[in-house]
Amino acid sequence: MLEAIVGTLGLVIGSFLNVCIYRIPRGESIIFPSSHCPNCGKRIRWFDLIPVLSFIILKGKCRYCKSPISPLYPVVEMVCCFLAIASIKVFGMSISAFLLFVIGCVLLYISVVDFKTYEMSVGNLLLLAILKLAFEVSIKGIAKTTIIYILLGPILNTFLVGLIYIISRGIAMGLGDVLLLMAGGIGFSVRQAIVCNFVAFFVAFLYVLGLKFVQSILKGNEKKREIPFGPFISIGIFVSTVAGERIADLYYQLIIVR
Numbered sequence: 001m002l003e004a005i006v007g008t009l010g011l012v013i014g015s016f017l018n019v020c021i022y023r024i025p026r027g028e029s030i031i032f033p034s035s036h037c038p039n040c041g042k043r044i045r046w047f048d049l050i051p052v053l054s055f056i057i058l059k060g061k062c063r064y065c066k067s068p069i070s071p072l073y074p075v076v077e078m079v080c081c082f083l084a085i086a087s088i089k090v091f092g093m094s095i096s097a098f099l100l101f102v103i104g105c106v107l108l109y110i111s112v113v114d115f116k117t118y119e120m121s122v123g124n125l126l127l128l129a130i131l132k133l134a135f136e137v138s139i140k141g142i143a144k145t146t147i148i149y150i151l152l153g154p155i156l157n158t159f160l161v162g163l164i165y166i167i168s169r170g171i172a173m174g175l176g177d178v179l180l181l182m183a184g185g186i187g188f189s190v191r192q193a194i195v196c197n198f199v200a201f202f203v204a205f206l207y208v209l210g211l212k213f214v215q216s217i218l219k220g221n222e223k224k225r226e227i228p229f230g231p232f233i234s235i236g237i238f239v240s241t242v243a244g245e246r247i248a249d250l251y252y253q254l255i256i257v258r
């Protein structure tokens, strides 16, 4: 029952996050005007704004002008729903769960904006850093959250990508990627940093493979576009924050022969 309530709340917050993702990078207000179709400008009625369901009922098209609606909208709503349920599953009804959910939402926002525009704002990265710090304090207590502890995670987490950034002179990796790893790495142990980087590169690898497969079917009609790394780093940060230590344990159990 609790999962259903929290999941529904996640969907609604995801719907609001969509508004933020669309409007904030354009410098528009997130309150006024009410939702409207970007193609025909018609106001979208409340019954067409139900998360995920409306997209399915409208078959991904505007009710009035039939222009396509980006599938990113229901995807963001569903990811937000998942983040909400995962947060309370791991930490119960607590401040830590709430902070983890907000961190997930900020990572989701950064990912989708990076995917669409290849840009990351310093303000969002700073917000992530503050939330990550608050999350660590909520779990380990203020006494254990020392300066060395705060600095170590970001250094460990940035090591590999920072090196790639310097060697490739900012071509293979952007400064935004480095800063994202830094902000998200606050509180990470060595093991968590390794898991975070591994997950990011592994999911990116799977994505590139999938993309190549789809393009071979479509016979390369798709426009070639650069692949932003921010979404994959975000997945790595979230997975490692939730389960980095457990994944490392599992790895040792599987690989190391005792």
Ligand SMILES: [Zn+2]
Pocket (backbone or CB within 6 Å): 037, 038, 039, 040, 041, 042, 062, 063, 064, 065, 066, 067
């Ligand atoms: Zn329209």
